[in-house]
Amino acid sequence: MLVPSRRRLKFEVWIVLGLSLGQSAVYSVVQLLDKMTRAPLAEGTSTLNRSQSTREYFDLTYQLLDIIFALVPVLLVIYFLTDQRQAASGDVGNQGSAFRKLGFNFARPGMDMMQGVGLAALIGIPSLGLYAAGRALGITTAIIPSALDAYWWTVPVLILSAIRHAVVEEVIVVGYLLNRFGKFGWSVPLSIAASALLRGSYHLYQGFGPFIGNVVMGIVFAWLYTRTKRVMPLVIAHALLDIVAFVGFSLFGRSVGLG
Secondary structure, eight states: OOOOOHHHHHHHHHHHHHTHHHHHHHHHHHHHHHHHHSGGGGOOOOESBBBBBBHHHHHHHHHHHHHHHHTTHHHHHHHHHHHHHHHHHHTTTTOOOOOHHTTTTSHHHHHHHHHHHHHHHHHHHHHHHHHHHHHHHOOBEEESSSOOOTTTTTTHHHHHHHHHHHHHHIIIIIIIIIHHHHHHTHHHHHHHHHHHHHHHHTGGGGBBHHHHHHOOOOHHHHHHHHHHHSSHHHHHHHHHHHHHHHHIIEEEEITOOOO
């Protein structure tokens, strides 16, 4: 089997990013500039989950389609990382499996869950303070985690949306990119920094506070991945953070004067 050259792998990375979070980063920078040239950032608003139709079941359809198609780049990454020799022989459950390489499986559910919950607490609590500080300094927009209308499917869709974000970001930005950066010959600190900066960049539309917070989160998550070689705890932590934000806001935000 031919080993892909660095040049080929770099094209591969650009394609993956162009179809996923690299594209999001470009839009995020443009959106930030748009908001900054309209009014001070403190007067801006960033809505994370918005309705796409005034008709209930069309809105549900659009939401589910967004979630499904957002996961396609993850499948592409899994394909690229799978050892094609073992895939051809049907032996993808061992070393050639991308799920095994990334630690994106249920090999140790108890430990992954404990680490995920701990990470969520470690990142989530300081994030609230950083958001408040950013708002006070005028460098962060008002963030509305959910603007979906209240239907029977709202909470399940928000949970699916949270899981989608967790899987896409952690599998691509941490697992996949650190694998590829290593093949480029990059050092571990440089790889972690690049991964963290990308994570921060596609949150810039929310302001500079979330950019800083997500860079810090990216450093912690990427460093932990280099130690454990498991992306699953990161997916769990990220999903928990987003579920609390999305669902909590949807259920209680307006009753406590938010939104």
